[in-house]
Amino acid sequence: MPCALCGDIIPDEVARCPACGAWARRRDFRAVGVAVFMLLGFNAFIALGSGISLLRLSVPLHAATHDTFDPAATSRSLLPYTEVFVICGLLAGLTGLLYLAWLWRAYRQSPGPHRYHRSWVVLGWLCPVVNLWLPPRLVYDVWVNSGRYRTAERQAAGAVVAAWWGCLLTGLAAARLFAGAHADSLAEARYDVHLGVAAAAFLALAAAFCMVTVFQVTRLQVLRDA
Structure with missing residues (x-):
């Protein structure tokens, strides 16, 4: 396996890179965490851009009349x-x-104890x-078991995870309703635009909160291994 730090080949039976001395598993896990973090940022960027574009579309609708x-x-x-929301869904799936x-891998590396089996x-x-x-619950379990947290810090981590999951479910539901909505009247068109803006905003927030969890868990586990 090539070293993520210097590119030298690390034999399978060796835990450290023979060239730079980096821990192979730690560097590889950090590389995966960075990749997930960047993809989540791209998801948030697309959703945010869609919401801003829909907001610009709402301006002429507010000035329009029934005639x-x-x-x-x-x-x-x-x-x-x-x-665009379909493309966002495909990108989110990847x-x-x-x-x-x-x-x-983060669940396997966290010390535990875990409330659920890894499967x-x-x-x-x-x-x-x-x-x-x-x-x-699984993400929260991994997060708090990856470091030493006080009660207030555990509550803050739980709030971030709850905000991520709530924004994700709300954004998916709003995007689903937006895809099946109709604009046969002025009121319906305004409602559809507001629904699309809400879906984009919640999906962007969900990606941002998820980025926080990925960053914190990756940081804690890499520092612990170091």
Whole structure:
């Protein structure tokens, strides 16, 4: 395996790089964490840009009247944003695969004790109903077990994880409603635009809060191994 720091080949039976002395596992885990962090930032950037663009579209709708409103033109203007949310979903899916690989390793490396078996790191996202409440518990479990936290710090970590999960579920629900909405009247068009802005904002916030969890867990585990 090549060293993530200097590029030299590290034999499988050796824990340190023979050239620079870096811990192979620690460097590799940090590289995965950085990759997930950057992809989450890209997700947040796309969602934020979509929300700002939708806000600009809402300006002429607020100035329009029932006589000047054109349903066909408004529907054509909103259609690309539905496709943008689909692209955001595909990108989030790719990010989620790498995130699962990172979370699996972070869960294995955290000292514990853990409330759930490691298999739930994957199954918790796939099982219906369970995937509505178990993933944030797993992330919180990994976070607080990766370092030494006081009660107030544990509560702060729990608040960040809860904010991430709440924004994610709200953003997904709003994006789903936006995709199935219609702009047959002026009131419906204004509602659709506001719904799209809310979906973009919540998805951007969810990506930002998730970036915090990835950064903190990766930092704590890399420093502990060092």
